[in-house]
Amino acid sequence: MTATRRAFIFDMDGTIVDNMSFHTESWIAFFQRRGKDIDADEFFRATAGRQGKEIIRSHMGEHLNDDEVRVLNDEKELVYRELYEPHRKTVMGFDVLIALAKEMNVALAVATAAPNANITFTLDGLDLRRHFDTVVGAADVARGKPHPDVFLLAAERCGVAPEHCIVFEDAPLGVEAARRAGMRAVVLTTTLPAEAFAEFDNVIHIASDFSELTIDALFSS
Numbered sequence: 200m201t202a203t204r205r206a207f208i209f210d211m212d213g214t215i216v217d218n219m220s221f222h223t224e225s226w227i228a229f230f231q232r233r234g235k236d237i238d239a240d241e242f243f244r245a246t247a248g249r250q251g252k253e254i255i256r257s258h259m260g261e262h263l264n265d266d267e268v269r270v271l272n273d274e275k276e277l278v279y280r281e282l283y284e285p286h287r288k289t290v291m292g293f294d295v296l297i298a299l300a301k302e303m304n305v306a307l308a309v310a311t312a313a314p315n316a317n318i319t320f321t322l323d324g325l326d327l328r329r330h331f332d333t334v335v336g337a338a339d340v341a342r343g344k345p346h347p348d349v350f351l352l353a354a355e356r357c358g359v360a361p362e363h364c365i366v367f368e369d370a371p372l373g374v375e376a377a378r379r380a381g382m383r384a385v386v387l388t389t390t391l392p393a394e395a396f397a398e399f400d401n402v403i404h405i406a407s408d409f410s411e412l413t414i415d416a417l418f419s420s
């Protein structure tokens with residue numbers, strides 16, 4: 200009998216790397232330049248996991264065409280990468296967890312709202328891409344989280360059914376996207392406290408980093 204294939208699907212920003220404060224800082228600078236003040240906490244809860252183009256349209260107007268949105272988003276992401284680069288590193292326990300998962304034949308995927316330039320910056324900058332069976336980003340799907348598209352595409356590319364996938368997330372919109380995809384989620388409290396996830400019935404574990412997680416325990420939750 201062959202064992203059921205299982206997968207870990209990792210959100211990238213705020214999960215593999217603890218960088219969301221740098222995203223927020225770059226959005227604040229971006230909007231300040233245009234005379235708009237934003238509240239950091241409220242902004243994170245409402246936007247983390249959405250694609251940059253969706254965030255720009257919802258704050259600056261649906262009338263913007265694709266080229267205008269791309270230029271604006273590139274400006275924001277460039278600032279983010281400059282700010283975060285000196286701090287770029289994985290969250291504690293991540294490298295050990297994925298090495299163990301590989302040994303146990305668990306498929307590994309990344310599912311992120313980030314554009315390709317940020318995926319390259321993080322996954323290639325930290326030499327992580329080679330560990331993953333697939334990487335799904337903003338360029339691969341039309342809609343960001345809370346839509347389930349990135350997670351469903353990652354699962355499909357891994358050849359694993361949603362009920363055998365565990366998503367790792369730091370943002371409420373990401374956990375909601377996992378819920379809509381029919382997937383369980385492990386929450387990393389890199390950015391928000393555990394209470395922010397109280398409403399979700401698909402959350403099986405909440406942790407401050409990856410070091411306390413046990414693969415068998417997660418799949419049997």
Ligand SMILES: O=P(O)(O)OC[C@H]1O[C@@H](O)[C@H](O)[C@@H](O)[C@@H]1O
Pocket residue numbers: 210211212213222246247248249250251254310311312313314317370
């Ligand atoms: O899906 P992930 O990896 O958490 O990425 C989310 C982020 O992607 C970024 O590209 C956006 O600029 C952020 O504002 C957004 O929150």
